Each structure stands twice: as C-alpha cells, then as structure tokens.
Amino acid sequence: MPVTSPSRRLDLPIVLRELRVLRTTEVTPRMRRITVGGEQLRAFRSGDLDVTAFRTEAADDYVKVFLAEEGESEPVLPEQHDGHLHWPRKPAPVARAYTVRRFDADLGELDLDFVVHGHGVAGNWARDAKPGDVLHLAGPKASTIPPVGAEWWLLAGDETALPAVGRYVETHEDSAALHAVVLVDGPAEEQSELPGVTWVHRRPGVSDATLLADAVRAAAPRSGDGWMWVAGEAAIVRELRSVAKELGIPKHQLDASGYWRAPVVGALARVRALRDQAVESLETRRR
CATH class of the missing domain: 2.40.30.10 (Translation factors)
Structure with a gap:
C-alpha cells in the first residue's frame, strides 16, 4: 500500500x-x-x-x-x-x-x-x-503527524530521542510495522519496558554516527513503502540522512531533527563530557 x-x-x-x-x-x-x-x-x-x-x-x-x-x-x-x-x-x-x-x-x-x-x-x-x-x-x-499508508516505520536516534521513541512505541496503533534503533552508553541505559527496540551500545574508537548508521542499515526493511524518523546529535542525524537515501526513502517520508551538536575537541574523554553538557542545548530542533 x-x-x-x-x-x-x-x-x-x-x-x-x-x-x-x-x-x-x-x-x-x-x-x-x-x-x-x-x-x-x-x-x-x-x-x-x-x-x-x-x-x-x-x-x-x-x-x-x-x-x-x-x-x-x-x-x-x-x-x-x-x-x-x-x-x-x-x-x-x-x-x-x-x-x-x-x-x-x-x-x-x-x-x-x-x-x-x-x-x-x-x-x-x-x-x-x-x-x-x-x-x-x-x-x-x-x-508532526506521521504519514498515512506507510508499510513500516523506522525510528532511530541517541538517548535524547528516547522520550519520543518510547512514546511512539507505546502509542503505535498504525498498521505499519514499527522498527526502532537507539544508541545508549551501555546495557544499564536500556529501557527494558519498551518492546522491540534494538539497543546499540557505544564503543571506544567508533563514532556514534557510524555505530547507529550500521545498526539502522541492518534493521531496515528492504521492501515496501516506509517512513523514517531520526533525532539526536547533529552528526548522527546527518549520517542517518545518508542512510535514508541509500534505502531509497523519499525526502517527504523522512523526518529528521538535530537535537544537539557535539563540540569538536581533541580528547575522546572530553568529547563525552562536553557531549553530555551539550545535550541540554536543543536549539537545533527543526519543526
């Protein structure tokens, strides 16, 4: 359909x-x-x-x-x-x-x-x-009201996207199959009450955007009309836009919001600390 x-x-x-x-x-x-x-x-x-x-x-x-x-x-x-x-x-x-x-x-x-x-x-x-x-x-x-008639929904993001992902999962009544992929720090940050979510854990030496993009590629259906919703850090969203293009999802069936932007610094430990601080500034949301 x-x-x-x-x-x-x-x-x-x-x-x-x-x-x-x-x-x-x-x-x-x-x-x-x-x-x-x-x-x-x-x-x-x-x-x-x-x-x-x-x-x-x-x-x-x-x-x-x-x-x-x-x-x-x-x-x-x-x-x-x-x-x-x-x-x-x-x-x-x-x-x-x-x-x-x-x-x-x-x-x-x-x-x-x-x-x-x-x-x-x-x-x-x-x-x-x-x-x-x-x-x-x-x-x-x-x-933002989701589309009508999609055969599947694909939701993806980091922990800042979790409130929306959780609400989508809990209130989903559309006939479309729902797939969700979320990046978190580790097993302790998984929200086990959300059924069907694929959890991705951060790994040293691998960028968040790469980890999540690879997981989304693996989870995405390969046929049918789909709608994709992504949110989180700006680099993650940028990479997932590219994944959506690979999957053949038209622009009008993609909703993407950069919630925050990670500062560019040299040390990985500092990136993480500054990333946490930047989570508060969600001024890059687009509506």
Missing part, C-alpha cells in the same frame, strides 16, 4: 504554564523522569486572556522549560500573548526543549525525561527536583 499522505505539521497555540513536581522516577542511571501537574494543565485565565488546556498530538511534541540562571532563585519568563509568547531580550529567559514523554489529561500528569549528567542548568535542576518544586513550561507549539 503506497503512502497516501506524507507527515504533516499541526500548529498549536503556545501557552505558558506554572506546574509543580508530583514525583520523580529513576528510569536508568542517567535518565530521570519528572512528573509534573497542576491546575494550569487545564484551560485557565492568564491575565486578561483565556488560554487553552495542554494539548499534545504527536510522539515527538516538545515543550520549552524555563529555569533560573545559576545563582538566581527565579527564572526569567516570557509574557503570554494571544496564542504566542513575547520573549524579553535582557535578561533573556533560560529555556531548554524537552519531549513530552507522557501526558494523561484525566490524571492531570505530564512526564518529561531528563538526561542527568551532573552539570548544566537543566541537568542540575532535574537531578535535584523533588515533589512540590515549581516548573514553568510552554508548548508544544506544533505537532
């Missing part, structure tokens, strides 16, 4: 919300899940505006979380306007993008998964977060 419609973008009104941490869960040694909730997940009045309830339509929807600068007690926040935000320039808000891992409107709960690496404003906040803490967030501003 040929793809009858490509993936499409659905724009959503952007709303700034004040929520509170309900609980925290150690998913793996380096992944911490923060569950937040509050009245502002529902429709509410913001100043003189009536704003809509929280809404998420696709597995890779993301929100911006607003955090206090180091040494400050409160974050700088944007202003709520009708359907969008006004961002002040001086001082500018400190914002990081995180994928919605789970949203339950009935329970009033929203899950965000953080890679915890011991430094950086977002990593430090996630490491220390406890029930009752306040978190301001905004979005999602858009949803």
Whole structure:
C-alpha cells in the first residue's frame, strides 16, 4: 500500500504554564523522569486572556522549560500573548526543549525525561527536583503527524530521542510495522519496558554516527513503502540522512531533527563530557 499522505505539521497555540513536581522516577542511571501537574494543565485565565488546556498530538511534541540562571532563585519568563509568547531580550529567559514523554489529561500528569549528567542548568535542576518544586513550561507549539499508508516505520536516534521513541512505541496503533534503533552508553541505559527496540551500545574508537548508521542499515526493511524518523546529535542525524537515501526513502517520508551538536575537541574523554553538557542545548530542533 503506497503512502497516501506524507507527515504533516499541526500548529498549536503556545501557552505558558506554572506546574509543580508530583514525583520523580529513576528510569536508568542517567535518565530521570519528572512528573509534573497542576491546575494550569487545564484551560485557565492568564491575565486578561483565556488560554487553552495542554494539548499534545504527536510522539515527538516538545515543550520549552524555563529555569533560573545559576545563582538566581527565579527564572526569567516570557509574557503570554494571544496564542504566542513575547520573549524579553535582557535578561533573556533560560529555556531548554524537552519531549513530552507522557501526558494523561484525566490524571492531570505530564512526564518529561531528563538526561542527568551532573552539570548544566537543566541537568542540575532535574537531578535535584523533588515533589512540590515549581516548573514553568510552554508548548508544544506544533505537532508532526506521521504519514498515512506507510508499510513500516523506522525510528532511530541517541538517548535524547528516547522520550519520543518510547512514546511512539507505546502509542503505535498504525498498521505499519514499527522498527526502532537507539544508541545508549551501555546495557544499564536500556529501557527494558519498551518492546522491540534494538539497543546499540557505544564503543571506544567508533563514532556514534557510524555505530547507529550500521545498526539502522541492518534493521531496515528492504521492501515496501516506509517512513523514517531520526533525532539526536547533529552528526548522527546527518549520517542517518545518508542512510535514508541509500534505502531509497523519499525526502517527504523522512523526518529528521538535530537535537544537539557535539563540540569538536581533541580528547575522546572530553568529547563525552562536553557531549553530555551539550545535550541540554536543543536549539537545533527543526519543526
């Protein structure tokens, strides 16, 4: 069955919300899940505006979380306007993008998964977060709706792609066969509750992009119309774009997002440390 419609973008009104941490869960040694909730997940009045309830339509929807600068007690926040935000320039808000891992409107709960690496404003906040803490967030501003009619889906990325991959796996109801390949540090970082994921472990002396690209080539179906979704570090995404071309996947059936960019340094150990730090800066996301 040929793809009858490509993936499409659905724009959503952007709303700034004040929520509170309900609980925290150690998913793996380096992944911490923060569950937040509050009245502002529902429709509410913001100043003189009536704003809509929280809404998420696709597995890779993301929100911006607003955090206090180091040494400050409160974050700088944007202003709520009708359907969008006004961002002040001086001082500018400190914002990081995180994928919605789970949203339950009935329970009033929203899950965000953080890679915890011991430094950086977002990593430090996630490491220390406890029930009752306040978190301001905004979005999602858009949803990418998967195509209709694909015979298979192929998802691939590093650990920063895991929240979206997990949501795709858990909510997948399409008739298309789903294949997922994820790169992590080692066995301890595998999320065993996600069925059917092919886990790839980093190896000294082999680039992340090469490891993941080889695994994706091995996992990809060789026939039928497919849709490919990839996300993670920019070099990984660039290499997987080449793999998609090798597999004959048309551009309109490929969704690729560079979530972060690894700094270029000499020592491998430093690359890893800086890679962890760079995970927080997800400004290269494309929607």
